[in-house]
Amino acid sequence: MQRPELPPLSSFARSTQAAVHSLHARWAAEEAAMRRSQPDFDLQNELRSPEMRRLMQLPGMRVRDAYRLAHYDENLRTAAQAVEQGVVERIQQRAARPTENGIRPGGAATVRPDVASMPAPSAKHWNAVCSTEHRSNCDYFTRERNMSMNKNFNIQLFAENLNTTATMSKEMKTFYEKRLIDQAEPRLVHDQFADYYPVPQNGGKTIEFRKYDSLPKASTPLTEGVTPNGQALNVTTITSDLHQYGGWTPLTDVLQMTAIDNNVVQATRVLASQAGRTMDSITRDVLAGGTNVIYAPKLAADGTETAVASRKALDKTCTLTPKLFFQAAAQLGAMNADPIGDSYIAIIHPYAAYDLKTSKEFIEVHKYADPDTMFRGEIGKLGNIRFIETSEAKIWKDSTCPDGLAVFGTLVLGAHAYGVTELEGGGLEHIVKQLGYGDDPLNQRASVGWKGMRAAERLVEQYMVRIESASSYSATAAAN
Numbered sequence: 001m002q003r004p005e006l007p008p009l010s011s012f013a014r015s016t017q018a019a020v021h022s023l024h025a026r027w028a029a030e031e032a033a034m035r036r037s038q039p040d041f042d043l044q045n046e047l048r049s050p051e052m053r054r055l056m057q058l059p060g061m062r063v064r065d066a067y068r069l070a071h072y073d074e075n076l077r078t079a080a081q082a083v084e085q086g087v088v089e090r091i092q093q094r095a096a097r098p099t100e101n102g103i104r105p106g107g108a109a110t111v112r113p114d115v116a117s118m119p120a121p122s123a124k125h126w127n128a129v130c131s132t133e134h135r136s137n138c139d140y141f142t143r144e145r146n147m148s149m150n151k152n153f154n155i156q157l158f159a160e161n162l163n164t165t166a167t168m169s170k171e172m173k174t175f176y177e178k179r180l181i182d183q184a185e186p187r188l189v190h191d192q193f194a195d196y197y198p199v200p201q202n203g204g205k206t207i208e209f210r211k212y213d214s215l216p217k218a219s220t221p222l223t224e225g226v227t228p229n230g231q232a233l234n235v236t237t238i239t240s241d242l243h244q245y246g247g248w249t250p251l252t253d254v255l256q257m258t259a260i261d262n263n264v265v266q267a268t269r270v271l272a273s274q275a276g277r278t279m280d281s282i283t284r285d286v287l288a289g290g291t292n293v294i295y296a297p298k299l300a301a302d303g304t305e306t307a308v309a310s311r312k313a314l315d316k317t318c319t320l321t322p323k324l325f326f327q328a329a330a331q332l333g334a335m336n337a338d339p340i341g342d343s344y345i346a347i348i349h350p351y352a353a354y355d356l357k358t359s360k361e362f363i364e365v366h367k368y369a370d371p372d373t374m375f376r377g378e379i380g381k382l383g384n385i386r387f388i389e390t391s392e393a394k395i396w397k398d399s400t401c402p403d404g405l406a407v408f409g410t411l412v413l414g415a416h417a418y419g420v421t422e423l424e425g426g427g428l429e430h431i432v433k434q435l436g437y438g439d440d441p442l443n444q445r446a447s448v449g450w451k452g453m454r455a456a457e458r459l460v461e462q463y464m465v466r467i468e469s470a471s472s473y474s475a476t477a478a479a480n
Contacts, residue, residue: 030063187276248449296469337414349393417463
């Protein structure tokens with residue numbers, strides 16, 4: 001596969017060659033991931049766009065995020081055109097109806113728009129509509145627009161055309177679904193370092209994760225002219241059950257005082273947060289069940305350490321130290337776990353990180369990181385371990401813990417340790433229902449929701465280590 005053309009490298013002036021290679025490798029992997037949902041995607045072609053090149057130079061920018069931002073105006077324009085067309089068609093339908101008792105719809109008043117006071121896009125849009133064959137309906141459209149500006153318009157005018165999964169245009173569905181995914185992804189901290197697998201279409205409720213065993217050393221010298229025997233790949237299949245999750249929120253008829261589309265957007269924002277946090281916690285809980293565990297030792301006043309063999313045996317002195325992470329890195333290295341980029345990754349809670357940040361070995365992220373290769377949530381490093389901070393890192397506080405003490409789980413990961421299902425391609429769906437759907441004789445309820453299929457699986461236990469500890473900042477934090 002041809003590597004993408006690089007953007008200007010001024011920001012890389014101080015970077016090492018290894019960091020540059022790492023960035024290129026990440027781009028290649030992200031391009032391959034994009035092609036699973038968009039087979040025609042070509043990063044090299046996209047980088048010919050100045051906006052795409054600019055976005056790709058921003059700290060921590062991912063290919064998928066840059067692509068969506070670069071094409072945001074285009075998608076928004078398509079969505080706006082779909083909305084406009086729906087309104088115009090609705091106007092036509094009303095204008096074509098036989099008059100009832102000699103009264104035309106909206107005939108009681110004519111309100112002329114003040115185009116000069118409109119924002120430029122709205123004025124342009126207005127003039128475009130009024131220059132078409134629909135000009136005869138512009139007075140009616142103006143009345144509806146002015147009523148919406150006064151927050152008095154009939155919500156069902158838009159609901160019938162825009163707010164159903166059956167009648168909403170394909171472009172609008174795509175726009176809202178992409179918006180949901182875009183806003184959910186930043187909360188997927190634990191997915192950030194996983195191998196991604198697409199949700200199987202019409203493939204039942206089981207997904208197969210695959211891992212490949214290492215080959216033995218080829219230590220036998222070759223004989224001239226003799227082809228050695230081939231070595232078969234040993235592929236292990238790990239099956240996992242897909243489960244469906246979801247949530248929704250009602251949009252009642254009381255919301256007729258605000259534009260329906262605005263409420264769909266706002267509902268999508270909060271539901272995306274819920275979806276992202278839900279999916280993230282599912283992955284986190286699977287990882288937190290790993291069998292490779294290190295417990296922080298007890299620390300006496302004189303500095304003496306006492307080993308701890310179980311979560312129940314921890315006490316408030318069992319806080320994180322750099323030594324624990326050097327041990328975890330040694331274990332991963334001994335198991336031949338590949339790094340993620342140039343380092344192993346630790347996912348840590350802010351309360352647990354508090355005990356590390358004061359150690360002289362901890363290096364804050366701004367002191368070493370190339371902004372273009374920073375991970376989302378990255379705060380610093382110890383040795384060859386880079387730390388990702390999130391409030392969603394696992395906390396236990398139950399019967400397995402010492403009485404009243406919260407126990408924090410910090411994950412240290414190598415590459416290919418676990419797999420998750422993708423959000424796109426069936427993994428996450430946006431659902432909008434109109435007023436009057438279902439058992440709603442008075443047209444009092446609309447709704448916005450999401451549902452998604454999800455599975456996560458540990459693929460190689462040896463490629464992850466969990467360190468369990470207390471925190472000197474908060475010994476009594478709530479479980480999550």
